[in-house]
Amino acid sequence: MLFMAEKSRKERVSDQFLHVETKDGASFNGLMMPGSDDSILVLKLWSGYNVGVIRKNIVKLTKIQGQKKVAEKVEKKALKMDTSLPTIAILHTGGTIASEIDYETGGVVARFTPEELLAMFPEIQNFAQIKSSQVMSMMSEDMRFSHYQLLAKAVEKEIRKGVAGVIIGHGTDTLAITAAALSFMFDHLPIPVIFVGAQRSSDRGGTDAYLNMLNAAYFITHGNFKGVGLCMHATTNDEDCVILPATKTKKLHTSRRDAFQPVNALPIARVNVKQKKIEYVQAHHPGTTGKLTLRDGFEEKVAVIKAYPNMFSHFIDTAIEKKYKGIVLEGSGIGQAPTNIKENLPVYNSLKKFIGSGGVVVLTSNCIFGEVHPYIYKNCRRLQEIGVIFGKDMLTETALVKLAWLLGNYPKKEVAHLMTENLKGEINSRLLYQELP
Secondary structure (H helix, E strand, C coil), X not given: CEEECCCCCCCCCCCCEEEEEECCCCEEEEEEECCCCCCEEEEEECCCCEEEEEHHHEEEEEEXXXXXXXXXXXXXXXXXXXXXXCEEEEEECCCCCCEEECCCCCCEEECCCHHHHHHHCHHHHHCCEEEEEECCCCCHHHCCHHHHHHHHHHHHHHHHCCCCEEEEECCCCCHHHHHHHHHXXXXXXXXXXXXXXXXXXXXXXXXXXXXXXXXXXXXXXXXXXXEEEEEEECCCCCCCEEEEECCCEEECCCCCCCCEEECCCCCCEEEECCCCEEEECCCCCCCCCCCCEECCCCCCCEEEEECCCCCCCHHHHHHHHCCCCEEEEEEECCCECCCCCHHHHHHHHHHHHHHHCCCEEEEEECCCCCCCCCCCXXXXXXXXXXXXXXXXXXXXXXXXXXHHHHHHHCCHHHXXXXXXXXXXXXXXCCCCCCCCC
């Protein structure tokens, strides 16, 4: 028997619900799905998983049309929430966190209303009232700077209404990058704004959506953090979640529940809603006093160029031709780029020309941990001499949104200085020792 824990195809779905029994005594009920191998019968189980059964091992196959399980429809009636509890606004951008399998279609459907969310996460109403709205519905890899602006304005609107906190449901692929962008955009956030994602939808076996969402809500209502953070699994087990710093977090695994890890930093806190416990790991930021300010400008013409062996200057030349304003150059090691031998001098000269024409180049490292430094090697000093800015221990993705944001909100003459300043926790003056994963 062959098991497959993958999402089914959406192009074509059978309407046949089957009961299957096999030679080894196993039995399954599910929706028949299309498959690429005629020797295997693919069923979508009620759990949301697919199972592939080798047809020659089937001893009994029965249609159970009419007995199919469909996604429950939530009654659209007024919710009776405890008005003495604080209010959390849940803003949706898409992604897996608010999705379920619809057994009428075999596809994934989004659940956005308060009624639907409380049906999935009923314990939230024990410590918060919730309101919910859909800002956008998209795959996170399709996010653009304009979407960051829409999301920030939606957060600002909820803050003006007096909510105790905001949860942002977001696809995991670029979740940390959006969190970093919002962190730069706001000054003097008076509440926690917590990004939550899920590697598996809420109705699938082994989902992480439930724990992530519940712990985020508990942290908002029982903690004293103010600012932007992420709430994701601390380990592969369904125990604690961690609150992660918005500008120092990276997705390090494609599918594990603990895929999100802080880099050159510690988590802000560990949260265990089951034990009603919040443990702060580092001296957390309780927020700053002052008027809430949103600076939502972004320069569109900013790019990431990755240095690599046998690199040519074409990408940099194109940036000059298209009048780009900034480049984040992801170099190697402590701050190297292929600019030294005769064959690589065109790369060096193109960087020099780009900077001379008014462009900003920020250098980061392809290494996960550590920092770039201009004074260790002669090659690094040569880059600094032509005006390349060394991004210290900033993540490449964080450097991208920071550079675009600075160019969109500040005069060009201030950008170089501000890139090396620690504005939102993106730069550490002293790196902590971290065990490698």
